[in-house]
Amino acid sequence: MVGIVVVSHSKKLADGVVELALQMGNPEIKLSAAGGVDDPENPIGTDAMKILESIKEVYHDDGVILMMDMGSAILSAATAVDFLDDSMKDNVKLCEAPLVEGTISAVVQAAAGGNIEQVLEEARKSLHPKSAQLGIETPDEHDADQEDASIQNGEVYRRVYTIRNQIGIHARPAAKIVTLTGKFDAGVRIRNYTNDSAYVKARSINNLITLNVRKDDKIVVETSGLDSAAAQEAISELIADNFGENQHHHKKPSEKKSRVKKVSGAVEGIAVSAGIAIGPAYRHEISMPEVEPGTIDDPKTELARFERAVEKAKRELSAVFEESSDTVGTYEASIFEAHALFIDDPEIMARVQKNISEKHLSAEYAWVDSVNSVLKKYEESQNDAVKSRAIDLIDVGLRVYHLLSGVKAIKIRLPEPGILISTELSPSDTATLDKENVLGICCESGSDVSHSAIIARTLGIPAVFGVGELINEVQDGQVAALNGEAGHFYPSPDEDQLKQLKEIRKKWLFEKQKAYEARKNKAETKDGIRISALANVASVNDIREAIEAGADGVGLFRTEYLFMDRDGPPDEEEQFEVYKEAAGILDGKPLVIRTLDVGGDKPIPYLGIEKEENPFLGWRGIRYGLEEREIFITQVRAILRASRFGNVSMMFPMVGTLDEIREAKALTREVMKDLENEGIAFNAAIKTGIMIEVPAAVTSADELAKHAGFFSIGTNDLTQYIMAADRTNGKVSGLASPFQPAVINAIKKTIEAAQKAGIEVAMCGEMARNTKATPLLLSLGLKEFSMSPVGIPEFKWKLSELSLKECQKKADLYLKETDIEGVKKMLG
Amino acid sequence: MIKKKHILDWLNKSAEVLEEKKSYLTKLDTAIGDADHGNNMNRGFKKVLEQLPTNEKKDIGAILKGVAMSLISTVGGASGPLYGTMFLQAGNSVSGKEELTAEDLKKMLQAGVDGIVMRGKAKIGDKTMIDALEPAVKAYSSAVSAGDELTTALQKAVDAAEKGVEDTIPLIARKGRASYLGERSKGHQDPGATSSYYLLKALRDSVQ
Incomplete structure (x- = not known):
């Protein structure tokens, strides 16, 4: 028979509970009281030794459950269990049920011959009859009306909250509640007061979601147990904070409209990838597969x-x-x-x-x-x-x-050419898009700097993200339209709009066509100045596309992808083969290979870069390479060996000090010596340059230029570092624009330093592709533009309509602008 | 080197300081608890001294385990099982030893704190004893690892505990009775952290 020990701060209470329980008519039950402390002056307290004695007194292999009041009773009970022999420990359980009700229920169940699980279960349910009788499960109307009315019931707290976030307790808020609840020992239950649901445990995300809590619904949060007050407080803060949604999207459409200029019939979203798409809309819906109920033996x-x-x-x-x-x-x-x-x-x-x-x-x-x-x-x-x-x-x-x-994810396909509508697309979704049929993409959420956005731009598919839940209004097959440059989505465009959009589309297609046709022309201004239109690539395949798009060479070969999705770094031979093939395809056109540029923000586990508080200010780029020499030297060897198969240069990322470039070059010289000794051929005259992406490099550009073979300005990082603004943070992304005068001045200084030292200077950030920036960059003296291959045709075409002389005339005017609006206005 | 007589002296000094600070600890506990910490600790350590003669011929581990038993049976409040478990685990970690090196003491202190954490499941910042003890043990360990003298290392531990006690003032209590007060527990020094600090100070005084 299961034994029961009653633990209380008060000897009288413990004895009283035992007395009461024995009234249930089970004199044979093994029940012992362990109340108070043996100190006549201070009798209130708990004594683990006394509890231990009680446990031993009622002990049986069927098990013992300890019923406790609270606070130190729980700690003393746990301490007592620690003093038991290991063989006994496992049979003794602490029960969280209320002392009086729990003990009585437990006694009845134990006397009925229940096993320890059944006794525990009964004890836990012991409050149900009382709750039902008093209707305590539902707090009274009065409480519901007062948002912050809390009732304290022993250690149980119940509080009513009104949910104010836009779409109620959906997945993210529910997840936050589950995670938060997990940090406390307290039991947490929640019910939807508005629709009179039952309580559900807050540790289950599904339970929470099925509560159907909508904006303005009232919920009751019940916390019980040792740290129930703190748990209640924490949940209260989470709800008051609208689950962290305040600062984020889920803006009402009206808020969005005030942000962007209003266009009738269009939903305002984020302009992600330029171009117009018109066609039947198809929602990308995923569903669970049908699986036959197969059986197994083991x-x-x-x-x-x-x-x-x-x-x-x-x-x-x-x-x-x-x-x-x-x-x-x-x-x-x-x-x-x-x-x-x-x-x-x-x-x-x-x-x-x-x-x-x-x-x-x-x-x-x-x-x-x-x-x-x-x-x-x-x-x-x-x-x-x-x-x-x-x-x-x-x-x-x-x-x-x-x-x-083992079945791979399914490719997204549309039944006919049209617009893909989705909640959001994963990078792999976007990457495996059926390019033939997807004329445009419209997503409920997403941002213009997400991988999906970058891929959409790379594929040249017009896209608008972040249009909100309005996409649910779109029926499959219904004709919709989007303007990817303006960020407008038309769920059901009227005739006038369609006419207008078709015209813009015609113009867009015409320009695209024109650009496409011009892609093999020389990159040259109207007044005959030769410019290099180079490509940023990450693989040999990219290089083939780049050549097809009319690239004059590769201004940036990112080697990170060679290192991703594998268990260890690629060896020298593997890298050599890739670089050699790249050089071969380019057939004498320039190939700038950048050494590994990783940091704590990119998950390559085997590199041993730990997650950092500030990965962008951390151990990355050349800082990593100079310390993890084996990886660096292996890569340099591979690049040097490939150098004799084409027009190869080597570039170091994230250089900020003279020492870094000196050290990188010294290591390169050592590698060269080794290669010589080994009798391996390479181009000893290979150029080694650096990325200019750290403000320190701009400040020291004159000095760095004496040691670097060339500069390449990485405007994405440079802009973020100069402006101290993260472009993925919506609140400050406006600051993180390369059109900020401070950034333009840095570009100017870098170009001047390069010119003074007689070295080449290129730009390989997103700005290089932005044809609005081209007149400005030309006026500053930039001659090499490196961009994603898909931008090259347009760049060449726009370039051919510019005259360097005209641009130079305006140079002073650009530089006179003191704010970003002025700059943008000047550039149109 | 810490000899048995130092340990006995430590326990005596602890009892002394807890007697002396009885009202102060109770005052702290009145603000955010149930006003018994000073009395409980005083009573507990009185009992420790009372029962000390039965164990004082035994090794240090056994002495500390005896302390644990006394505290567990007499303190009554949550600090009983908590400090009891601390002395018990500390005792287990130096079982059979007649004297302790700086390294032994490191193990002992760590085992003690681990015991409290296991029992009370408090974390740093919860406004508990742990806020004094954890930084103290860390400070002691790194001082010993850095080659400091035992007394210097203990002084660093005491300093860290003292700072830890001060740091409890702005915290919201997450454990025990004080956690019921939520926000209102802010602005009060934690009595448990304070008594932990006294115990460490007594240890330092005995070893000097």
């Missing part, structure tokens, strides 16, 4: 297989989270954290376990079935926001499914 192995897939999915998600925190911001990226919680959801997990262990179903089926069961709840939800969040669950459901089954 549930243990199957469970292990499932757990491995889950672990892998979590690792992937945490990598995606970290990567996207940097590119799209932590709030946006937190959806991936929410995804990880979906996987851990007790409800789903329990069903998977049962499916595999009891029903002997395959892991694939067990998982899909469990996900579907929760999806069904979502679909039944009254709340549109909840319904629309089903996509997150499907997303994570597919991730695990693909890992289990």
